[in-house]
Amino acid sequence: xxxxxxxxxxxxxxxxxxxxxxxxxxxxxxxxxxxxxxxxxxxxxxxxxxxxxxxxxxxxxxxxxxxxxxxxxxxxxxxxxxxxxxxxxxxxxxxxxxxxxxxxxxxxxxxxxxxxxxxxxxxx
Numbered sequence: 001x002x003x004x005x006x007x008x009x010x011x012x013x014x015x016x017x018x019x020x021x022x023x024x025x026x027x028x029x030x031x032x033x034x035x036x037x038x039x040x041x042x043x044x045x046x047x048x049x050x051x052x053x054x055x056x057x058x059x060x061x062x063x064x065x066x067x068x069x070x071x072x073x074x075x076x077x078x079x080x081x082x083x084x085x086x087x088x089x090x091x092x093x094x095x096x097x098x099x100x101x102x103x104x105x106x107x108x109x110x111x112x113x114x115x116x117x118x119x120x121x122x123x124x
Contacts, residue, residue, distance in 0.1 A: 003121040006059030010048040030074035048115035056119040
């Protein structure tokens with residue numbers, strides 16, 4: 001059964017200031033999702049899509065970004081490059097308390113100036 005769905009869109013250029021300011025990156029992103037992309041544009045796309053995933057997760061959960069640290073929800077990729085959400089600490093506690101046993105699905109995309117993420121929380 002689907003507990004919740006969430007979607008978010010982020011403007012890629014918004015993240016240029018963030019990429020140039022490591023404090024902003026460390027404030028919102030888990031060290032495991034930080035990257036060393038070959039260009040500012042690629043870094044901006046990377047972070048915009050991942051920030052959208054955090055927002056989409058909070059919408060699927062139904063809480064907004066209250067009650068957990070955004071760094072506790074982050075994207076990793078499997079051996080084939082498929083993204084998946086890692087949920088830790090307060091975010092994981094909140095997810096378990098609200099939803100029970102779940103599987104979380106995520107899809108990311110970016111094109112020039114827009115990044116988008118879609119999250120489904122499925123109760124199992």
